């Protein structure tokens with residue numbers, strides 16, 4: 283196993299991952315709220331987590347990947363009420379859409395994908411133990427709150443200052459202070475008593491009808507599935523506080539020991555330099571990008587190629603850069619495989635099964651060093667392109683070609699780029715003056731509605747190996 287390090291939000295340091303048990307890494311990722319199609323910002327985070335998992339596996343570890351589905355909260359309930367549909371019908375539809383997008387973007391499926399609504403007993407028993415230990419209290423209306431003052435380490439992850447805790451920031455329902463009688467404004471809700479706006483979404487509990495608070499589900503489900511592998515917990519940077527600080531507080535108080543060791547947060551995706559928002563009309567889903575004619579692998583490249591801890595600015599231009607980078611990667615893959623007896627799909631399958639972990643990194647050592655050092659994908663890609671240049675200008679023995687082919691495809695696997703789906707663009711060749719002049723004459727004939735002359739010019743161009751294509755208000759020429 284080669285070391286893999288990630289920045290740990292808890293210590294603010296890069297730390298090597300250390301399995302709690304054997305060579306298995308438990309990895310819990312906060313999943314989507316299934317009330318609408320996830321946007322490409324959400325996918326930036328899910329993709330970074332996917333490359334994390336693939337990188338850990340490529341280093342030789344086994345990963346148990348758990349990613350939840352938030353299928354009950356204020357947003358999902360509001361959608362089911364607005365559409366007059368049962369909550370389950372709404373969340374199942376958006377879960378399917380999410381799964382389709384994940385498949386298109388080549389995300390590995392988590393082995394466990396628990397739903398909040400299917401883990402109500404686990405959540406209520408966690409509340410019961412917190413009440414028993416006096417870390418939580420019920421209010422008259424049948425809600426239950428976590429008592430922040432009972433956990434002196436509260437806020438260690440985000441290093442939130444005391445003054446911030448006097449606001450509503452710790453709650454997942456920021457404006458509910460009038461409706462509930464909390465002992466302190468910093469206390470956050472574990473169980474929300476049933477309200478008329480909840481429609482028929484409620485469960486019975488020892489405190490009356492209601493539903494769990496959002497923070498609780500991730501604690502209950504991660505403890506259920508990863509209690510022996512509390513290794514990595516991750517989400518977008520907005521989840522650091524209050525979501526993850528609340529998770530740590532309620533989990534450590536109820537189970538009496540440390541919760542996850544390594545906390546990893548992904549920075550946000552900006553669009554055209556600003557926050558994505560529907561009102562600014564810069565809010566993209568995977569469908570929006572594919573409709574513009576880009577392959578999913580191109581979107582995956584554009585969303586993964588920056589460092590996950592730095593905000594990236596998404597532009598349509600970044601998709602064009604991604605397309606040409608992928609074309610270079612695919613061309614190299616085809617060439618190096620042609621020099622060996624290896625096949626891409628067979629090789630990737632054996633890497634996925636963990637069979638190539640001992641193979642040398644050959645000329646791709648630097649790229650692996652970058653990737654395994656806090657997932658520096660940008661650095662790894664730079665090193666890959668440098669290695670490609672070097673290999674292309676060297677005579678390799680058969681053995682060296684095979685070693686480099688395996689090493690390169692281990693990186694392709696870790697980055698999750700499906701090179702088979704990359705559509706190679708035709709190289710753009712500047713047309714000679716004579717061809718440009720013929721194309722212009724054809725255009726002018728067409729404008730003058732002289733169709734016979736236009737067709738003759740087209741035929742002349744074709745004879746010389748050039749194709750003319752009309753665009754909205756002009757034309758393009760390319761080689762046949």
Ligand code: AMP
Pocket residue numbers: 312313314315316322323324325326327328352516517518519520521548549550551552558
């Ligand atoms: P949600 O469905 O809102 O619970 O979010 C799913 C995941 O996407 C969480 O890990 C969020 O932190 C993350 N996320 C939300 N907005 C963005 C964004 N603009 N860029 C990157 N990640 C985001």
Ligand code: ZN
Pocket residue numbers: 311312313500517525
């Ligand atoms: Zn969570």
